[in-house]
Amino acid sequence: MKTIEKLISDAAVFDGLSEDRLRLIAGCAGNVHFDEDAVLARHGEPADVFYVVRDGSVALETFVPARGAVTIETIGAGEVIGWSWLFPPYAWHFDVRALSTVRATAFDGACLRGKCDDDPALGYELMSRFARVIIERLQWTRVRLLDVYGYGGTR
Amino acid sequence: MAALAEPALAPMAPRPFRVVSRRRETGDTWTLELEPEPGAGAPLGPQPGQFTMLYAFGIGEVPISVSRVDATRLVHTVRAVGPVTEAICGLRPGSVLGVRGPYGNAWPVAQAAGRDVVIVAGGIGLAPLRPALLHVLEHRAEYGKVTLLYGGRTPADLLYRRELDELAARSDLHVNVTVDTADATWRGDVGVVPKLIERADFDPASAVAFVVGPEIMMHFSAEALLARGVGGDRIQLSMERNMRCGLGHCGHCQLGPTLICRDGPVYSWAALQPLVAVREL
Amino acid sequence: MPDVETSVIEPGALDALVDGLRERGYRVLGPTVRDGAIVYDDLASATALPIGWTDRQEPGRYRLERREDEARFGYAVGPHSWKQFLFPPRVRLWKATRRDDGAFEVEDEAAAPERFAFLGVRACELHAIDIQDRVFLGGRFVERDYAARREDAFIVAANCFEPGGTCFCVSMGTGPKADAGYDLALTEILDGEHRLLLEVGSERGVEIARGLPLRPAMPEDLRAAEAAVAGAAERMGRELDTLDLPGLLARTLEHERWDDVATRCLTCGNCTMVCPTCFCTTVEDTTDLTGTEAERVRTWDTCYSVDHSYIHGGAVRPTGRSRYRQWLTHKFGTWHDQFGTSGCVGCGRCITWCPVGIDVTEELAALRDGEEAVP
Numbered sequence: 001m002k003t004i005e006k007l008i009s010d011a012a013v014f015d016g017l018s019e020d021r022l023r024l025i026a027g028c029a030g031n032v033h034f035d036e037d038a039v040l041a042r043h044g045e046p047a048d049v050f051y052v053v054r055d056g057s058v059a060l061e062t063f064v065p066a067r068g069a070v071t072i073e074t075i076g077a078g079e080v081i082g083w084s085w086l087f088p089p090y091a092w093h094f095d096v097r098a099l100s101t102v103r104a105t106a107f108d109g110a111c112l113r114g115k116c117d118d119d120p121a122l123g124y125e126l127m128s129r130f131a132r133v134i135i136e137r138l139q140w141t142r143v144r145l146l147d148v149y150g151y152g153g154t155r
Numbered sequence: 156m157a158a159l160a161e162p163a164l165a166p167m168a169p170r171p172f173r174v175v176s177r178r179r180e181t182g183d184t185w186t187l188e189l190e191p192e193p194g195a196g197a198p199l200g201p202q203p204g205q206f207t208m209l210y211a212f213g214i215g216e217v218p219i220s221v222s223r224v225d226a227t228r229l230v231h232t233v234r235a236v237g238p239v240t241e242a243i244c245g246l247r248p249g250s251v252l253g254v255r256g257p258y259g260n261a262w263p264v265a266q267a268a269g270r271d272v273v274i275v276a277g278g279i280g281l282a283p284l285r286p287a288l289l290h291v292l293e294h295r296a297e298y299g300k301v302t303l304l305y306g307g308r309t310p311a312d313l314l315y316r317r318e319l320d321e322l323a324a325r326s327d328l329h330v331n332v333t334v335d336t337a338d339a340t341w342r343g344d345v346g347v348v349p350k351l352i353e354r355a356d357f358d359p360a361s362a363v364a365f366v367v368g369p370e371i372m373m374h375f376s377a378e379a380l381l382a383r384g385v386g387g388d389r390i391q392l393s394m395e396r397n398m399r400c401g402l403g404h405c406g407h408c409q410l411g412p413t414l415i416c417r418d419g420p421v422y423s424w425a426a427l428q429p430l431v432a433v434r435e436l
Numbered sequence: 437m438p439d440v441e442t443s444v445i446e447p448g449a450l451d452a453l454v455d456g457l458r459e460r461g462y463r464v465l466g467p468t469v470r471d472g473a474i475v476y477d478d479l480a481s482a483t484a485l486p487i488g489w490t491d492r493q494e495p496g497r498y499r500l501e502r503r504e505d506e507a508r509f510g511y512a513v514g515p516h517s518w519k520q521f522l523f524p525p526r527v528r529l530w531k532a533t534r535r536d537d538g539a540f541e542v543e544d545e546a547a548a549p550e551r552f553a554f555l556g557v558r559a560c561e562l563h564a565i566d567i568q569d570r571v572f573l574g575g576r577f578v579e580r581d582y583a584a585r586r587e588d589a590f591i592v593a594a595n596c597f598e599p600g601g602t603c604f605c606v607s608m609g610t611g612p613k614a615d616a617g618y619d620l621a622l623t624e625i626l627d628g629e630h631r632l633l634l635e636v637g638s639e640r641g642v643e644i645a646r647g648l649p650l651r652p653a654m655p656e657d658l659r660a661a662e663a664a665v666a667g668a669a670e671r672m673g674r675e676l677d678t679l680d681l682p683g684l685l686a687r688t689l690e691h692e693r694w695d696d697v698a699t700r701c702l703t704c705g706n707c708t709m710v711c712p713t714c715f716c717t718t719v720e721d722t723t724d725l726t727g728t729e730a731e732r733v734r735t736w737d738t739c740y741s742v743d744h745s746y747i748h749g750g751a752v753r754p755t756g757r758s759r760y761r762q763w764l765t766h767k768f769g770t771w772h773d774q775f776g777t778s779g780c781v782g783c784g785r786c787i788t789w790c791p792v793g794i795d796v797t798e799e800l801a802a803l804r805d806g807e808e809a810v811p
Contacts, residue, residue, distance in 0.1 A: 061339060069339035073346050076354065099342050140350045144335050148369040149278040149308040166577045167529045167719075167732065168542045192539050212532070212540055213723025213730040236748070251539045253532075397747050399718050402577040405737070406716035407744060409766065411686075412773030417575065433689045435758035 085109025169253025277368020
């Protein structure tokens with residue numbers, strides 16, 4: 001458990017949490033490893049887990065008919081994947097696939113939700129950190145919507 | 156400085172240069188290598204960051220940054236976005252176009268000596284940055300950690316693919332390439348360039364960053380660099396505006412108090428930020 | 437120093453002046469009445485001067501009126517400035533011919549062989565010429581066509597004694613007296629005998645002056661000339677507080693006055709055409725039908741055109757608001773950063789020839805007041 005605590009304390013999303021809180025969270029965590037091209041999650045599957053990538057990179061994908069698998073975003077070391085565990089229906093929105101061998105920490109969403117119900121202050125801490133992750137992702141996605149490399153003229 | 160002396164031609168008269176090689180980079184972008192025609196004077200000897208005015212006979216002239224510094228050849232990477240650039244991109248080896256220049260100021264590579272260097276490129280922006288990157292790599296021992304962060308619209312829109320693969324294989328340089336959209340065959344990052352800045356490995360207290368891309372992308376990149384602690388005076392960008400002469404006479408390339416052909420195109424974010432903060436300046 | 441002392445000539449001697457210049461091969465250009473205005477054109481003789489004419493100028497209004505005397509220079513300035521000769525609206529820069537092997541040869545356009553003599557150059561106009569000298573001759577690159585036209589130009593200044601309704605050269609420090617930059621300077625005196633004081637400013641001026649019927653200037657001539665110019669300084673049509681204009685304009689880029697002027701400005705660009713210092717140009721690259729002969733022509737341009745700031749499929753300054761702001765802040769503010777002086781000489785042409793009568797002195801005063809009003 002001590003090793004897990006150290007590992008999760010390095011993750012930016014848990015930055016600033018007290019040792020007690022980290023220990024609480026670590027109680028819902030475990031080490032995982034994925035081979036290249038392994039599928040971590042599929043659209044529609046129950047999302048009772050989220051990951052913090054420690055090594056390697058992961059793609060958020062969706063399958064578009066007649067186009068194939070389209071990568072929406074890639075997530076790398078130190079970043080979080082998965083926030084569908086926060087709200088019902090607790091289902092993955094996208095597919096998640098390992099682009100390389102991946103070492104990550106996996107978190108049991110139901111376990112954490114339980115701990116947040118017991119300790120609302122912990123819940124607030126986690127919610128505000130995840131909100132920050134989601135906001136940053138949204139902001140960068142909005143920048144991508146600008147399609148800055150497209151020639152904005154008559155062509 | 157023989158390269159600067161115009162051989163008896165007026166500053167607005169182009170010198171004929173012949174296309175010696177032409178390589179397609181993407182669907183709308185080509186790299187041309189040019190050599191001066193006999194009697195057209197010495198090779199230009201541009202500095203990294205400078206540009207020339209390229210003339211398509213009878214059609215028009217456009218400012219294009221130098222995309223590689225070479226002893227005998229003038230190298231330009233051109234995107235076909237209008238009648239002049241389309242004509243230039245259509246020139247086969249053996250064709251002749253006109254060249255004036257080089258104009259403008261250079262990337263302050265000497266100033267970055269002893270420091271980490273972060274090169275942030277978006278789209279065609281990698282072209283004016285390539286000479287700076289190649290200079291740093293040619294004098295590798297003089298610099299600290301070197302990072303290239305490069306983004307494009309899709310993998311098919313990336314420039315210098317083979318060169319990028321070679322650069323990525325080097326151990327003395329970190330390369331991170333990202334695209335806005337990709338299918339699953341792309342193994343690199345998907346996401347915007349400024350996001351790569353957050354996780355890049357450099358010392359913000361002393362690093363120098365060179366940034367070129369669409370203006371909005373440069374804006375977000377500069378802010379991401381500032382957020383990491385890189386001072387505005389160590390963030391250098393290359394600006395573009397409408398240019399008709401390159402000589403400081405036509406009045407078109409003004410951005411507030413500065414003339415981009417004469418005082419730029421390279422500026423620090425510290426100098427630029429108050430100007431680009433005013434809409435429609 | 438020239439050995440010709442400050443002298444006096446009769447108005448009739450201006451004929452000898454024009455003749456003397458023409459004999460030496462100068463193309464003499466000066467003020468003349470045409471199309472209801474005093475314009476600059478070729479002068480066959482001094483009788484073509486606007487004898488007995490004056491101008492009445494207000495924002496958006498220009499009329500000629502008859503004077504009660506026969507003053508040669510009894511007006512302010514008209515729609516023309518000398519830039520149309522030194523920096524013509526349309527100049528072919530070069531021609532090029534494509535060879536069979538694809539290469540082309542550029543044939544430089546020979547610089548203008550003619551030598552200009554400008555008769556009746558105002559102090560404000562001398563400053564304007566100096567300002568354009570800085571733009572075209574003072575940088576890393578010299579504008580060759582301008583340099584050739586400028587080099588041999590002979591300048592006969594005419595000190596103002598009749599300022600216009602839109603003049604503010606005193607505020608800009610550019611007049612009404614011509615201090616330097618002329619070969620000869622005339623000050624017309626109407627007090628008592630109608631005569632002109634003649635001062636020399638160069639060796640060339642001395643040479644021309646020697647061919648005129650001169651008499652030495654007496655103390656009363658000098659006093660009368662001084663009084664005439666001083667009188668002009670007191671009757672300026674406009675005033676402008678020039679204190680730290682560059683700073684003011686840099687601080688008020690989002691002032692609501694810009695929205696106000698934008699409702700009036702037509703972005704017609706008249707002001708840039710009549711302004712003696714505006715220098716924006718564009719180039720036209722053309723070819724003949726066979727595609728073997730090409731040429732490049734340089735023409736006057738205006739920052740009021742949407743095309744002026746076009747880049748990547750759009751204009752950086754698409755609105756009239758930003759284009760007016762560009763012009764005014766450049767003229768009075770960023771010109772200092774770019775060329776080391778103000779771009780304005782206080783001639784008032786932009787005020788007179790604006791079809792809706794926008795007055796730059798009023799706009800600048802409004803920006804300054806608005807700033808002081810902010811707590």
